[in-house]
Amino acid sequence: MCPPQDELVSCHSLSFSTDGTELLCGYESCVRVFTTQRPGRHCTTRTLRCGGQAQKGLIGCLAVSPAQELLCCGSYGRSVGLYPMDGGGAVALWPQLPFAPTYLRFSPDGVYLYAGGRKANHILCWDVRHPDKELFVMERRVATNQRVTFDLDPLHPWLPIMATSSGQRVFPVPWDSDDEGGDDDDEPPRRGDNGLQLWWWGGGEDPCYGDKGDNGGGHMGTCGGNMGTYGDTGDTGGGNGQ
Known part of the structure; x- marks a missing residue:
């Protein structure tokens, strides 16, 4: 459940929109969107849902597609959701992942989505055009709960x-x-x-x-x-x- 706006709660993840006009912050089962042109506490709260199923857990990582109006949210509840930037329910939801995602990354063309997690020995890749099954898995060694990033350049x-x-x-x-x-x-x-x-x-x-x-x-x-x-x-x- 997303905390009330008048409650002082630290966000668990941050990401700017591609044009820099919005700052997205991950909380418990929701994302709050702040407008960078208007400083202050005013924001829009987005509840993360896919039909009747909610994406539960702390949203520990966010990624914005560089080519499409898509936002990806990774939850410590071992799920990843893909949402339209302008609001609405998820266009894809991957529940019950083998790890808690701590880092998300889109390919430069926005077609592929990569996810890595804490104490996970692999990186998952999906083609967002065909999200039913992961495209492939890449091995790596992560034996810590710390956030371990990766790059695609x-x-x-x-x-x-x-x-x-x-x-x-x-x-x-x-x-x-x-x-x-x-x-x-x-x-x-x-x-x-x-x-x-x-x-x-x-x-x-x-x-x-x-x-x-x-x-x-x-x-x-x-x-x-x-x-x-x-x-x-x-x-x-x-x-x-x-």
Whole structure:
């Protein structure tokens, strides 16, 4: 249930509209829309429903399509809903996901929607034109409840190849000090879980990597500190570079 407007409640997610005139905020089972040209508490509240079914839970992530008037809402209740920007019920609702979504992203053309979650080892992709079933699944390693983002820009200039990366920054614990001696100097540095993966989107058979199937999302290879041969190992020394 969305909290009353006169109640001081922090939103759980934020997103601007594509033209920057609206600020969308995610709350419990609803989204509030603020007009950036009019500062203040006045807003429009949108209840998230698909027919007689409501999208319940905290709306922890939002994404606005760059090419269509569509808003995507991810709930900690393990659901993702797709709504028209101008209001109305959901045009698609994906309930009972295998994880609680914490990050959503549209492709630059607005055709594909990607979702990643906390402690989830994969990213789901849907074609919004055919939302009945996910298009493909991409593997990644996330072993934390923190929000782990991803990007879709690094596409190959002429081959149907996409690169995805993940990583963690590791900071020294507060009680570590260079002034104190001890036996910890000989311990190896703590390393993050960093990796780079390449994905073949062409479908069929790739001449270099073999048959990837018909779903257009074959996994070509993995590079990274804890998952492969090359790449950043989490410290300043880089990868092992075989």
